[in-house]
Amino acid sequence: MSGFAAVRLPDARWHPAEVAFWVALAAAPFVFPGHLVLGSQVLITGLFALSLDLILGYAGIVSLGHAAMFGAGAYTAGLLARHGWGEPLSGLAAAAVAGAAIAWATSFIAVRGGDLTRLMVTLGIGLMLYEAANQAARVTGGVDGLSDMAVRDLLGVFPFDLAGRTAYVYSFAVLFAVFLVCRRIVRSPFGLSLRGIRDGARRMPALGSPVRRRLIAIYSVSGAIAGIAGALLAQTTQFVGLEVLGFARSADLLVMLVLGGAGWLYGGLIGAALFMVAQNQLSSMNPVYWQFWLGLLLVAMVFVARGGVVGAIGLARERILGRAAR
Amino acid sequence: MFTSLPGVLFDGVAYGSLLFLMSIGLSVTMGLMRFINLAHGAFAMLGGYVCVVGMARLGVPFLATLPLAFLAAAAAGAVLERALYRRLYRRGPLDQVLFSLGLTLMSVAGATYVWGSGQQPMHLPGFLLGQVRVLGVDLGIYRLFLVALVATITAALVLLVRRTRFGARLRASVDDAQASAGLGIDVTRVFSVTFALGSGLAGLGGALAIDVLGLDPTFPLKYLVYFLLVVVVGGAGSIAGTLAASLLLGLFDVSGKYYVPAAGAFVIYALMVVLLLLFPGGLRRGAR
Amino acid sequence: MSAVLRTEGLSRSWGALQAVKEVSFALQAGARHALIGPNGAGKTTLVNLLTGTVPPQAGNVFLDGDRITHLPQHLRVKRGMTRTFQITTLFPGLTVLESVLLAICERKGLGASWWRPVARHAAEIDEARRVVRDLQLEAEADVPTRSLPYGKQRLLEIAVALASRPRVLLLDEPAAGIPVSESAEVFGVLASLPRDVTILFIEHDMNLVFRFAERITVLVEGSILVEGTPQEIAADARVREVYLGEGSHG
Numbered sequence: 001m002s003g004f005a006a007v008r009l010p011d012a013r014w015h016p017a018e019v020a021f022w023v024a025l026a027a028a029p030f031v032f033p034g035h036l037v038l039g040s041q042v043l044i045t046g047l048f049a050l051s052l053d054l055i056l057g058y059a060g061i062v063s064l065g066h067a068a069m070f071g072a073g074a075y076t077a078g079l080l081a082r083h084g085w086g087e088p089l090s091g092l093a094a095a096a097v098a099g100a101a102i103a104w105a106t107s108f109i110a111v112r113g114g115d116l117t118r119l120m121v122t123l124g125i126g127l128m129l130y131e132a133a134n135q136a137a138r139v140t141g142g143v144d145g146l147s148d149m150a151v152r153d154l155l156g157v158f159p160f161d162l163a164g165r166t167a168y169v170y171s172f173a174v175l176f177a178v179f180l181v182c183r184r185i186v187r188s189p190f191g192l193s194l195r196g197i198r199d200g201a202r203r204m205p206a207l208g209s210p211v212r213r214r215l216i217a218i219y220s221v222s223g224a225i226a227g228i229a230g231a232l233l234a235q236t237t238q239f240v241g242l243e244v245l246g247f248a249r250s251a252d253l254l255v256m257l258v259l260g261g262a263g264w265l266y267g268g269l270i271g272a273a274l275f276m277v278a279q280n281q282l283s284s285m286n287p288v289y290w291q292f293w294l295g296l297l298l299v300a301m302v303f304v305a306r307g308g309v310v311g312a313i314g315l316a317r318e319r320i321l322g323r324a325a326r
Numbered sequence: 327m328f329t330s331l332p333g334v335l336f337d338g339v340a341y342g343s344l345l346f347l348m349s350i351g352l353s354v355t356m357g358l359m360r361f362i363n364l365a366h367g368a369f370a371m372l373g374g375y376v377c378v379v380g381m382a383r384l385g386v387p388f389l390a391t392l393p394l395a396f397l398a399a400a401a402a403g404a405v406l407e408r409a410l411y412r413r414l415y416r417r418g419p420l421d422q423v424l425f426s427l428g429l430t431l432m433s434v435a436g437a438t439y440v441w442g443s444g445q446q447p448m449h450l451p452g453f454l455l456g457q458v459r460v461l462g463v464d465l466g467i468y469r470l471f472l473v474a475l476v477a478t479i480t481a482a483l484v485l486l487v488r489r490t491r492f493g494a495r496l497r498a499s500v501d502d503a504q505a506s507a508g509l510g511i512d513v514t515r516v517f518s519v520t521f522a523l524g525s526g527l528a529g530l531g532g533a534l535a536i537d538v539l540g541l542d543p544t545f546p547l548k549y550l551v552y553f554l555l556v557v558v559v560g561g562a563g564s565i566a567g568t569l570a571a572s573l574l575l576g577l578f579d580v581s582g583k584y585y586v587p588a589a590g591a592f593v594i595y596a597l598m599v600v601l602l603l604l605f606p607g608g609l610r611r612g613a614r
Numbered sequence: 615m616s617a618v619l620r621t622e623g624l625s626r627s628w629g630a631l632q633a634v635k636e637v638s639f640a641l642q643a644g645a646r647h648a649l650i651g652p653n654g655a656g657k658t659t660l661v662n663l664l665t666g667t668v669p670p671q672a673g674n675v676f677l678d679g680d681r682i683t684h685l686p687q688h689l690r691v692k693r694g695m696t697r698t699f700q701i702t703t704l705f706p707g708l709t710v711l712e713s714v715l716l717a718i719c720e721r722k723g724l725g726a727s728w729w730r731p732v733a734r735h736a737a738e739i740d741e742a743r744r745v746v747r748d749l750q751l752e753a754e755a756d757v758p759t760r761s762l763p764y765g766k767q768r769l770l771e772i773a774v775a776l777a778s779r780p781r782v783l784l785l786d787e788p789a790a791g792i793p794v795s796e797s798a799e800v801f802g803v804l805a806s807l808p809r810d811v812t813i814l815f816i817e818h819d820m821n822l823v824f825r826f827a828e829r830i831t832v833l834v835e836g837s838i839l840v841e842g843t844p845q846e847i848a849a850d851a852r853v854r855e856v857y858l859g860e861g862s863h864g
Contacts, residue, residue, distance in 0.1 A: 007711055007756045011733030062420050109603055115419035116362055120558045121602055127551055128595035135588060189719040189735065190728040192708075196716050199705035206665070206703075207720045207778060208691035214725070247547070251427060258424060292435035298428025302414065302421050 010187035021266070022176065029168055036164035038280065042273050043171040044232045049257050049268025050175075050182060051225035056254075057262030058186055059218050060198030061110065064119055064250050065126030066226055068106075069099040071245030073227025075133065075140060078240040081149035088154050092174065092231045099227020102129075104220040111215040123247070130245040145241040149234070160236065167236035174232060178225055182265060185221070194218055255298065332463045334584050335577065340469035342576025343476035344538060348531035348549075349556040350483070350568050351403075351524020357563015358500050358520055359415050364426035366528060366553055367546030368433035369399045373529025374541040375437065378446045388451045392533055399529020404522035411521065412514075430546050437543035446541040472534060479527070483565060496520060500563045555594070559601050617676075618643040618812050619695070619782055624663055624673035633659040635836040636673065641782070644809040648827035649816045652856060656836040657816045658700055661784050665697045666690050677782070694781035698774075698788055700816070702767045706760035710751050710770055713759060715742040717777035742777065748803060749773045765792045769800065776807075783807075785815035789822060801826050824848070832856070 028039055048070055055061040073095030080091045102125075109121045133140045140146055153159045158166045185191050197204050197211055204211050234240045243249060252275070260271025282290040352366040373395035380391040406429075414425055454471055457464045487493035498506040499516045507513045532545070539549070552575065560571030575594065582593035617640035626634045633656045641647055649657050662668040664675055666687035674683045682690055705713050718738045719725055733739075746755050749769045754762060759770065768791050775783060788804070789797035801822055804813060817823050823830065823844075830847045832839040840850055847853055 007709075009712065009715070009731075009733040009739065011731045056420070062423060064423070109599070113602070116356070116558060116562070117602060119362065119419070119423065120554055121599065123551060123554070124595050124598045124602075128592060128599065131592040131595060135592060184731070185728045187731040187733075188728045189716075189724045189730075189732055190726055192712065192716050192719065192732055193725045195708060196705050196713075199707045200703060203699075203703045203705065203774070205667075205687040206691060206697055206699075207717045207774070208688050209720045209725055210688055217726075247551075254423070255427075258420070288435045288438045291431050292439070295428040295431030295433075295435060298424050298431070299410075302417070302425040302428070303410075 010191065012184070012187060018266075025172060029165055033163070033165075036168040038276070040164055040167040040171040040236050041233075042276050043168070043175050044229050044236070045253075045256070045276060046269040046272040047171075047175045047178060047232065048226055048229035049253055049260070049272045050179065050265065051222045051229065052253055052257050053262055053265060053268045054182060054185070054218055054222045054225070056257060057264065057267065058191060058194040058198060059215055060201075061215070061219065062115060062119055062254075063110075063122040064247070064254065065122035065124070066222075066253055067245050067247070067249040068122075068126040068129045069102050069223040069226035070230040070233075070249065071129060071133070072098045072102045073230030074234040074240045074244045075146065075230075076227070077231035078146045078149055078234040079139070081151050081235065081238075082146060084150075086150045086152040088151055088170070088235050091151075091235060092228055095227040095231030095234075096224040097227070099230065100220045100224035103223020103226075104216065107216040107219040110219060111212050123250075126245065126247060126250055130242065130247075133242055133245055140242075141240070143242055145239055146234075147239050149238045151235050151238055160238075164236070171232050171236060174228065178228065179265070182225075186265065190214070190217075255294070258301070330584075333465070334581055336463070336465055336473075337469065337584075338577035338580035339573060340466075340472050340576070341538065341580050342573035343473050344531055344535050345552060345556055345576055346569050346572035347476050347479065347534065348528050349553045349560075349572060350565065351521075351526075351528045352553050353557045353560060353562050353564065353568040354496075354500075355517075355521050355524050356557055357561075358496070358503070359411075359517055360562075361411065361415060362419055362422045362426065363411075364423060364550060364554075365429040365433065365546065366426075366525075367548075367550050368430055369403055369525040369528040370532030370535070370549070371433065371437060371541070371543070371545040372402055373399045373532035374536050374545065375441060375446070376529070377533035377536060378448055378541065381448065388454070392530060395533035396526045396530040399532070400522045400526030402529075403525025404518060407518050407521040412517070415517075430550075434543050434546060441543070443543055446536065448536045448541070450537055468537060472538075475534070480565070480569065487565065492516075492519070552594075555598050559598065559605070616643060617641060618678060619664065619814075620676040621664070622674045622676070624660070624670050624675065626659055626663055626668065626670050632836050634663060634670075637833075637836070637838060638673075639831065639838065641812060641814055642829075643812055645812050645814070646805075646826060646828040647812075647814045648823045648830045649814060649833060650818070650820075650823060650830060651833035651839075654835075655833045657833050658786055659836075660833065661697060661786055661814075661816065665695060665784060691778060691780075695784070696775045696778045696780035696782070697784040698771045698786055700786040700790065702764070702771050704759045704767060704770060704774065707758060709756050709758050710762070710766075710773075711739075711742055711746060711755040713770060714745050714773050714777045715739065717774045718742055718745075721778050745773050745777050749776075750799070765796060768792050772800065772803070780811060782812045783814070785813065785817075787816050787818065789817065789819060794819075797822060798825075 029036060032039065051069070052063065052066050055063060076095045076098040077091040080086070080094060085091065106121065106125050110118055113121070134142055137143070151160055154166055154170055160166050186194070193204070193209055193214055196207070196209070197214060201211060230244060233244065256271035256275040257268050258271070259274055260267035260269065279290060282293070348370050351369070352363060355361060355363060376395045376398045377388070377391040380386040380394055381388060386394070414422060450468060454468045456467050458467055458470065487496060495506070495511045495516050498509070498511055499513050503513050532541070535541075556568055556571045556575055559575070560567035560569070578597055579594050582589060586593065619641040621637055621639045623636045623638055624634055625632070625636050637660060649660070651657055659668065663670050666682070666685060670683060674681055676682065677690065677693055677695060682693070705716070708716065715732065715738060718741055719735070722738065724735065724738070746752055749772060751766060751769055751773060754766055759767065762770065768788065772785070772788055789800055792800060797819065805826060807813070827844055829841070830844055831841045832847065832853055834856055839852060839856065840847065842850070
């Protein structure tokens, strides 16, 4: 009966490496007090990457337009703060609704059609929103961006300081809370069904699974989270530029997630950290170099990783962290 | 306002023809190899830079740079297909997206490094400038030239596909690559030649587009969505579908910018979403 | 005995090729019914039409007397009709146990449950273990599907279908790819299923067909040639002609 005793199923247990990871992140304000502004940006981008991981890593939807939901959240929170409603947490909630609404509305086309249609639809929606925001410059600030936001103190007590301390703690708390929810989702039967859809979309209806409904659900949740990330950006930097809706943001996000490895939640966080730190260093030298080497890295990753980029990184990961990495 | 309608429509047709030239290669390779190639615009850009360098540095007349642009892009396509693309045909869409995105970034960075990030100035030869009055409407001579050239090339393509042995092999491979290989068709060769041809046409289109769309290193990314749009809406692998989609897109884009400038590019993207809703498989497949 | 699954004039073509031509067919409750015929006869297409994988161009399908002709596949599964695939259609990244568990969760409507981890669903895990044991996949319970040898994948193919506790089970060449010595075991598992499960299976191995089937339908070029008991079919001259002309299948 040796077979069954060794079987591992998705559960809620925490691997020691995970605990260490979060403790390290929480300790950052004390260890690196001077880098908290970059730190919050990394956390926010990590949250954004997490939202993409839900649909890409777990449901298999390749999206080139995830910035649409991110930007929707950013503008929602930004506009609220600009026009008198500066309370951060409710702004966050409004942004989540905005992100979810856009995701939900577009999910109907996004979950039908083949890979190319999906890619086009996600790309197209992103571009559409970008253009719309560009044209509605009176409302959004257009190319100049949205500023003059009066973001109130967090919980009425903590002001957003220039050192970025409040911003970091705020971003960390939101990231951790959302992460806990995502962790539950992917380890639940619903998460199992998403992996089923990703791996075997043909078999799922034969199991009685309403595939489209599941995809619409996870796509909307992902949109809500992306919206929250966008709102965090708006609130912590008190500025929203058009690029929050841009193709570059969606493309960079995809790269980040793939770098860290899609399908295990931490991939987005680690990828975001690596990408942003590297970009910070290399871009200041010469943006052309950054672009070129990034492109080369992508090409190399695709060729070196046999069976796909995600598969190879996953194999390496499993060897390092053991089965808990699933 | 409506007196300018024929002029606007003609501009739309000219723009659509240009789009067709640049997108047909992408459409056929997507229909044939089912490969999502986001780097297709880079070949168009290459053709554009060959034209500019040819004219500015080497003193080659404009018309002579056109075949050069075609050949350079076709050669680049052939080499890359053989070396890189060929190994990825069986991979999933994510890998294809990442690879072609990476190639695009490299080409954009490379172009910036070599030629700088500004717009490339280009001067058309005198006999292509100006306008001519046709049936009471003023039409740009260059745009007339574009439409005529693309019409000729389209006719040649249709002849190639319908009447030649290569064309037959191509059609069979698009229909069913596995069955065609089983029938003894050298599918690998069909792929390479098609890819090279498609890239070459894109390069030619890129050179022709300089005057209409401009040329700078961000060209592949800027116009990527238009190429993809045309392919998805027209249906990958279909010449007729791609042509219809290009013309439709060209007409809507130009008319939109002329009559509703406030909406900008929004019209195109909205049109795309609507068309995808109505025809999820592309115009060629018809309504669901 | 009533027909639990019935078709009337079912037709489906692919371009110029008529795969299924006005097939009117009835599957009796509790049957052990085989669908045989030469390659290209339309057997898989017929199963696709019955399960909703492919829509018909004419005709109707009835399950328990209800018309389900245009009902989506997953809703037919909810009504108790499940199938296996001729070409193994499983989940490469999921382990054997996870795959079976997935089927059980979907059946019990737990697919939308997003808070409790999979590991805490004890009842479902127990049931999954039983199914895995019944199909002799215990040793491979923790192995990802993509690492399984082909024969084991075919067993998993059936395990996943059984986990849905179907009332009507349609099997498309269940023993294909399984070594002859083991295929009898597979059919043994199927034979041990209770009579409230109705079974229709496509099979090329005539030994298995004649050992297991109680009724046989012969499909040739999209139409039913003849239908009857194994003895009647074995004795039928037309059937022998069709098969002698084709040669034997492995």
